Amino acid sequence: MDIIVLKPGTTEEQLRHIIKKLESKGLQANVSKGTERTIIGVIGDTSKITEEEESVISIMPGVEDVMRILKPYKLASREFRPDGTTINIKGNVIGGKKIHVIAGPCAVENRTILMNIAKKVKEAGATFVRGGAFKPRTSPYSFQGLGEEGLKYLAEAREKTGLPVVTELMDPRDMEVIQKYADIIQIGARNMQNFRLLLEVGNSSKPVLLKRGLSATIKEWLMAAEYIMSRGNHHVILCERGIRTFETATRNTLDLSAVPVLKKLTHLPVFVDPSHGVGKWDLVAPMAKAAVAAGADGLIIEVHTNPEEALSDGEQSLKPNDFKKLMKDLKPIASAIGRSI
Numbered sequence: 404m405d406i407i408v409l410k411p412g413t414t415e416e417q418l419r420h421i422i423k424k425l426e427s428k429g430l431q432a433n434v435s436k437g438t439e440r441t442i443i444g445v446i447g448d449t450s451k452i453t454e455e456e457e458s459v460i461s462i463m464p465g466v467e468d469v470m471r472i473l474k475p476y477k478l479a480s481r482e483f484r485p486d487g488t489t490i491n492i493k494g495n496v497i498g499g500k501k502i503h504v505i506a507g508p509c510a511v512e513n514r515t516i517l518m519n520i521a522k523k524v525k526e527a528g529a530t531f532v533r534g535g536a537f538k539p540r541t542s543p544y545s546f547q548g549l550g551e552e553g554l555k556y557l558a559e560a561r562e563k564t565g566l567p568v569v570t571e572l573m574d575p576r577d578m579e580v581i582q583k584y585a586d587i588i589q590i591g592a593r594n595m596q597n598f599r600l601l602l603e604v605g606n607s608s609k610p611v612l613l614k615r616g617l618s619a620t621i622k623e624w625l626m627a628a629e630y631i632m633s634r635g636n637h638h639v640i641l642c643e644r645g646i647r648t649f650e651t652a653t654r655n656t657l658d659l660s661a662v663p664v665l666k667k668l669t670h671l672p673v674f675v676d677p678s679h680g681v682g683k684w685d686l687v688a689p690m691a692k693a694a695v696a697a698g699a700d701g702l703i704i705e706v707h708t709n710p711e712e713a714l715s716d717g718e719q720s721l722k723p724n725d726f727k728k729l730m731k732d733l734k735p736i737a738s739a740i741g742r743s744i
């Protein structure tokens with residue numbers, strides 16, 4: 404038994420009673436209250452529960468159904484929430500009909516550049532602004548980000564544009580400062596299996612954008628999401644950003660088949676980051692279009708007013724005008740599959 408589905412109208416007292424029962428068996432309850440139904444994810448070694456004990460639980464007041472999930476990820480599995488998860492961030496509903504676009508520079512470089520980019524992406528129709536203040540650079544000599552100063556500029560950009568902020572957390576020691584400024588906490592590809600970091604954001608109430616690791620299988624990626632969810636934070640967004648293959652024509656190989664695969668396996672929203680996926684600005688638009696057609700719930704796109712001078716990822720950044728054109732071109736694709744952008 405891995406999931407307990409409660410009847411509509413189950414009382415708090417009945418819920419407490421069920422939780423107590425689980426705890427008496429050495430298990431923990433991970434309660435997820437949806438709009439229509441409350442579901443309990445049973446955490447711990449559920450194989451120790453006998454069939455008899457399971458049938459006792461199945462007739463407790465408030466219990467509608469008990470289910471076993473054979474997959475190693477339980478809270479992240481589609482069975483846990485068949486209708487899909489929606490996440491409301493300051494009125495922006497992720498995982499619904501509308502496709503959201505997170506846009507902005509790879510790194511926050513200075514105040515003027517960020518304000519300019521934020522204004523431009525907002526005008527073009529982006530619904531979130533991005534920018535790294537702590538950057539996971541391959542070389543220790545490359546620009547590492549502005550730290551809290553960068554976060555302050557992001558907060559100012561949010562104030563000026565109304566766009567909520569997405570920014571990366573690299574180290575549990577920066578959790579407090581990131582929480583102060585971010586609306587969505589990004590976990591980068593290089594940290595997808597940094598389990599301590601995952602548990603840390605699992606304790607947070609902020610939504611988490613979990614990028615796919617450079618060589619991670621979909622199963623490993625879902626297990627990383629499970630780490631976060633096991634701490635009670637169910638607001639996880641998965642982001643395909645390309646994987647390592649033998650191909651060198653693109654920076655990574657953007658695995659768009661991950662989108663429909665994930666839609667089957669999990670209820671979590673799925674985003675695609677074509678910028679890091681291909682690594683070349685002129686390939687971003689076609690892959691962004693393909694991602695929308697494949698059913699992505701959102702995109703992350705790097706935009707810079709002067710890509711030639713960018714301190715990181717300039718070669719894959721779109722200029723504001725190209726971004727604007729892309730946003731326009733995505734509209735008919737979204738509507739062809741019954742969505743909006």
Ligand code: PEP
Nearest residue numbers: 509591592593614644679
């Ligand atoms: C980024 O979004 O700028 C980034 C570093 O992404 P990834 O972790 O996917 O490489």
Ligand code: MN
Nearest residue numbers: 509705715716
């Ligand atoms: Mn980048």
